[in-house]
Amino acid sequence: MERAAGRRAGGVRQGGPPLTLADALGRLLTVRQRPERIVSLVPSLTETLFAFGLEREIVGVTRFCVEPRRGVAGKTKVGGTKALDVAKIKALEPDLVVASAEENSPEDVTRLIDQGCSVFVTLVTSVESAIDLLRQLATITGTTAAARPIIQGAKEALAFVRAASAGREPVRVFCPIWRNPYMTCGRGTYMHDVITVCGGRNVFGERQERYPRLELAEMAALDPQVILLPSEPYCFTKRHKADFRAFAEVTAVKNGHIFFVEGRVLTWYGPRIAQSLSEVKRLLGIARAAGESSESLSP
Numbered sequence: 001m002e003r004a005a006g007r008r009a010g011g012v013r014q015g016g017p018p019l020t021l022a023d024a025l026g027r028l029l030t031v032r033q034r035p036e037r038i039v040s041l042v043p044s045l046t047e048t049l050f051a052f053g054l055e056r057e058i059v060g061v062t063r064f065c066v067e068p069r070r071g072v073a074g075k076t077k078v079g080g081t082k083a084l085d086v087a088k089i090k091a092l093e094p095d096l097v098v099a100s101a102e103e104n105s106p107e108d109v110t111r112l113i114d115q116g117c118s119v120f121v122t123l124v125t126s127v128e129s130a131i132d133l134l135r136q137l138a139t140i141t142g143t144t145a146a147a148r149p150i151i152q153g154a155k156e157a158l159a160f161v162r163a164a165s166a167g168r169e170p171v172r173v174f175c176p177i178w179r180n181p182y183m184t185c186g187r188g189t190y191m192h193d194v195i196t197v198c199g200g201r202n203v204f205g206e207r208q209e210r211y212p213r214l215e216l217a218e219m220a221a222l223d224p225q226v227i228l229l230p231s232e233p234y235c236f237t238k239r240h241k242a243d244f245r246a247f248a249e250v251t252a253v254k255n256g257h258i259f260f261v262e263g264r265v266l267t268w269y270g271p272r273i274a275q276s277l278s279e280v281k282r283l284l285g286i287a288r289a290a291g292e293s294s295e296s297l298s299p
Contacts, residue, residue, distance in 0.1 A: 021136055024101045024123035027113075034142035035096035039089050040065060041081060042100045042122065046072065048134065048270030049098070051150060052143040060092045067264075084108040090115050096140065098122065126193040127158050127277070130269035150271050157274035158197060161281045165199030171284045173200040174224035174252070175266065178234045179243075181213050191266045198280040199288070200226070220247040225287045227252040228280075232263030257287045 019031045039060035040046040046065035049058055050072075060076045062084070076092060079085040081103045089097065094117060099109050101123040112119050120140065124130045131154050138147035173195050176184050185191040186207045195202050203222035204212055227244065229236035238260070244253050252258055261283070265276045 019139065021120070021140065023119075023121040025121045027121065029118065029120050029140070031140050035094075035140070037092065037094045038096045038098065038141070039078060039092055039094040040098045041078070041084065041104050042098060043067070043081070043103075044264070044268035044270045044272070045098050045100075045122065045133075045137070047268065047272075048137065048150075049141065051146075051271040052138060052141060053146045054141055054143065057141070059094065060089060084112075086111045086115065090117065094118070096120065098137070124190045124269055125188050126190065127154075127197055127269075127273065128193075130190060130273060131155060131158070134270065154273035157277045161198045161277045164281065165197075168199060168288070170196075170201035171199055171226055171287050172203050172222065172224045172251070173226045173228060173284065174203050174219050174222070175228040175230065176234070176236070177211065177230065179236070179240065182216060182219075183211050183213050186210050186212050190269060194266055194276060194280055195228075195284075198277055198284055200280070200284050216243060216247065220250050223251050225251045225255070225257060226284055227258040228261050228266070228283065229258060230261045230263035230266050232267065235263075236260065252287070255287070255290055257290070259283050259286075 021029050021031070023029055036057055037059045038049065038054060038057045040049055040058060041062055043062065043065045046058070046061050047067040050068050055071050058075060060078045061072050062079060062081050063077045064081050065072050076088070078089045082105050084104065086108055089112060097112055097117050097119045099119050099121050101121050109119060109121060122133055124133055131151060134147060134151050134154065138144045138151070174184065175191060175195060176182050184204045185202065186209050187205050189210055192202050192205055203219065203224050204214065229240060241258055244250070244258060247253050264272060265279050
């Protein structure tokens, strides 16, 4: 693999032919042997590593790493994703720490690096980059055979949803991630790309911020055809539909296309990618069919 420019992340273990990979910060991680003690600080990647068959190797996870339930139950908890217990992680003597530039505190990640931990920092910005990350993790952990069907399934699902929406008018979508204040996903985020590849157009996709704040009046002016209300990071429930009653002329509200979505469908990458793309495509298809039916009935 071509050596990328950047600060060296250090070796994982001694011995064996080295493999050098660049992480999301441009640092170089040199893997000399399959890691035997892994700490995962990213919930979706914890699930991924278990799916790759690394239950014995995983020694620490965050308290937000809740899947697979039985697998994580007996693992040492090393704090929250934004408030890591660096000393506890160091005490576990990991030969690999999987972190996220977005989900983990930069200060905590820097402390782990400075204390000599081998940290592989990730940042997923699209479905394709998520699939690439799965390949990298499989290579680092020596689990390419176990990972192959998961990666292949994700690739095939991505190709399918792209082909299904090719040449068709995108469905306008509003998907908040927070309330009080309302926030949504912008360009350069995994959630934005899931919507896009499934045939949607994120109505706030032109905003420069990754997670812009907004007023619902701004949403109404963009007239989404679908409103997706996820269960995380903010847990939207049926009572939050009331927030949209004042916007009865918005197409999604008028047509009853406000859909509640399991948050992990939109935010967790890994073994869920194929299922997630299928579900988002299905929901957008409901609004698309309604719009095409209305057009066919127009004089």
